[in-house]
Amino acid sequence: MSADAPALELDGVHSYYGESHVLRGVDLAVERGENVALVGRNGVGKTTTLRSILGLTPPREGSVRLDGVDVTGEETHDIARRGVGWVPEERRMFGHLSVEENLRVATRPDADTAAKVEEALDAFPALRDHRDRDAGDLSGGQQQMVAIARALVGDNDLLLVDEPSEGLAPQIVAEVVDALGTLADDVTLLLVEQNFPMAMDLTDRFYLLDHGEVVESGDSDAVSQDDEMIRRYLSA
């Protein structure tokens, strides 16, 4: 581990689904404590980038480094234990487990599980009344809260958040944005989001992905007003 190395660094990552070449040499870096957005149209490889970081879709070329340590080829559970939390697209609750059990699965084996769960419920008080309910019975917004809390409860310092606003009503999206905004101060965040204004509001920098490559990057504040770029790369 190197003290001045980025929290996350992708160097020329190529990933495939079968023979389909999805990522074509992705380079990006996220510094410790930084909040970075990964934006782009549907199907350009945003989710695959997160999956490649976690080893769920292992890169065939290039490298993934966490705090300067090359984790390419490591097992997913080993990468996760290095402090990487994942809030996946569509939330992926364990629907037949209670909210509390969803959180307990994600705690570290050596942690004080009960204390960690209470911390998570303190951070998301709306979940406290539902702790014994099956997660599958919750609303979409509540499930998103559980997904975020679950990614945090394992003492992770790098969060990979994939489309947190997807399928949620605007009012619920506002709550999710509040929650992410609060925790963004304490962790390193790589956010994949279709809602471009929301992504820019929550992050310091952005990477724009197109056809499996990073085609643009910069400060989120500057690009918010750049209508030409939005039109060129993000419009359907």
Added chain:
Amino acid sequence: MIDLLTLAFVDVLIDLLQPGTIARIVLDALSKSALYVMIASGLSLIFGLMGVLNFAHGSLTMIGAYLGGAVMVVTVSAGMNGPARFVLFFLAIAATFGALTLLGSAVEVTLIRPIYDREPLFQILLTFGLVLVLDELARIVVELNGLQPRSKWQAAIGTAPVFLSNWYTVAGVSTRGLYLFEVLLGALVVAGIWAFLTRTRYGLYIRAGSEDPEMTRALGVDVRKAFTVVFGVGAGLAGVAGAVLMWDPRFGATVPLSVETLLVAFVVVIIGGLGSFRGTVVAAGIVGLTDALMTWLFQNHVAFPGLPEMVTFLVLVGVLIVRPQGLFGVAEVGGH
């Protein structure tokens, strides 16, 4: 004709409603359900977590029957007293569980793990191949020891501790000690698995992994290790069921026990819902009760060979028509 049928039906009903009859059927149903839950729970756990239909499960039960018997034949001497046999019997059960757990773990690591990423057909072919190999090996070993593969192992049956072969009166009905032991052991197995799944961290991993193995891995859980543990424990439970069946006069150690128990296990887990332990427990109760009721009917009123098996399969068909995923099944389970 209709009058005759009505009379016959009333006759059966009157007989059935006798207190002694009901108690006898319930006791028989409980002991059969206990056996079925022991046989099927390993298969259900393995499919629930791993999505692997282990066709070799019945072979593991058959090996457990011979292994349990072998431990007793080797260790029990003719003049041995009751308490010593009692202790050895439990040691035989424990040894069978340990040996089959190790065998199951070894099978998972060496044979099944390399093909997790292949189509499910590969796992079916592999475990079916294992059935052929294990059953043929058992046949060879049994014949080399001068036994008939299709006949019950009488020498081993004679080693049973007294409490298994004695008869006891429960609710006015005389029943074998073995049947009461089966009920007790079945209840302990259910309670043990339930507590393991709901009260331990590893049980939580297994339940989460059954729903979404990929998400579970992304939370830092080594799901593959859980696969090995579950496959091993599932095999161990199959072995324990076999070791009990060894002394049950309705079964006994034979090589075809492999196929007989596999069929029962499949019926139970399909009725209960593939991968649902709760479903397996409920389905074992349903199948045990159906079997006991039909056995009583066959023995007392309807001389129709194969009646219990036929009705059990009709229940299976009925459940599949009304609820194809089984009583407690979910649309998708398991995975790698």
